[in-house]
Amino acid sequence: GESVGLHLPTLSVQEGDNSIINCAYSNSASDYFIWYKQESGKGPQFIIDIRSNMDKRQGQRVTVLLNKTVKHLSLQIAATQPGDSAVYFCAEQGAGNMLTFGGGTRLMVKP
Amino acid sequence: DTAVSQTPKYLVTQMGNDKSIKCEQNLGHDTMYWYKQDSKKFLKIMFSYNNKELIINETVPNRFSPKSPDKAHLNLHINSLELGDSAVYFCASSQVNGNQPQHFGDGTRLSIL
Numbered sequence A: 001g002e003s004v005g006l007h008l009p010t011l012s013v014q015e016g017d018n019s020i021i022n023c024a025y026s027n028s029a030s031d032y033f034i035w036y037k038q039e040s041g042k043g044p045q046f047i048i049d050i051r052s053n054m055d056k057r058q059g060q061r062v063t064v065l066l067n068k069t070v071k072h073l074s075l076q077i078a079a080t081q082p083g084d085s086a087v088y089f090c091a092e093q094g095a096g097n098m099l100t101f102g103g104g105t106r107l108m109v110k111p
Numbered sequence B: 001d002t003a004v005s006q007t008p009k010y011l012v013t014q015m016g017n018d019k020s021i022k023c024e025q026n027l028g029h030d031t032m033y034w035y036k037q038d039s040k041k042f043l044k045i046m047f048s049y050n051n052k053e054l055i056i057n058e059t060v061p062n063r064f065s066p067k068s069p070d071k072a073h074l075n076l077h078i079n080s081l082e083l084g085d086s087a088v089y090f091c092a093s094s095q096v097n098g099n100q101p102q103h104f105g106d107g108t109r110l111s112i113l
Helices: none
Strands: A008-016 A018-023 A034-037 A045-051 A056-058 A061-067 A072-077 A086-093 A099-101 A103-111 B006-007 B010-013 B017-023 B033-036 B043-049 B054-056 B066-071 B073-078 B087-094 B106-113
Touching: A008 A018, A018 A103, A034 A061, A034 A072, A045 A056, A045 A061, A045 A072, A072 A086, A099 B043, B006 B087, B010 B017, B017 B033, B017 B087, B017 B106, B033 B073, B043 B066, B043 B073, B073 B087
Parallel strands: A008 A103, B010 B106
Antiparallel strands: A018 A072, A034 A045, A034 A086, A056 A061, A061 A072, A086 A099, A086 A103, B006 B017, B017 B073, B033 B043, B033 B087, B043 B054, B066 B073, B087 B106
16 A cells, blocks of 8 residues: 655644644745645645745635745645645745655644 | 546556656646655655756656657656665646646556565
């Protein structure tokens, strides 16, 4: 079967609670950032993005915050549901549109 | 209506063999990519390619080569497979102009015996 990714940091939340997943990025020149969700056996799925001229962007139940001073991104998920259980990655876009991914955080939602 | 599709989904082969993974996108994107995901879930870019430019991550061995028969396809050829090549390989595509998110396929799990 698929490897579990034993070294991933894990965030465990109760269904209905809000979740906050944090990410540090490396390149201060990056101007575009993306959050992806990866479910077991699937590819990364786009959730929300933000450009460097913004510090906050909201989607449906999700909000991304960008702090360029400390090179930090966060993803907030409101009213977390069991279907939100997955591994979440932040990514920064560099030369050639190539993405540099963070290490990932596993979100586990308890019913 | 799959946007980015890869074949095969699983590939099991022996060390030293040569293999290919195919990728097709029907999104009309002009740039395609290959990523490698290791057993710790770490995702790393391998190549970025459009009809004008191939950008290669300097850490990728030259046993790996992308081949693009047309704008909608970017195949990955791997020669002389090694144990360390075992991983999940993801294809992605996007528009190169402006900041647009990349769309990923569901991956090919490569296992080297």
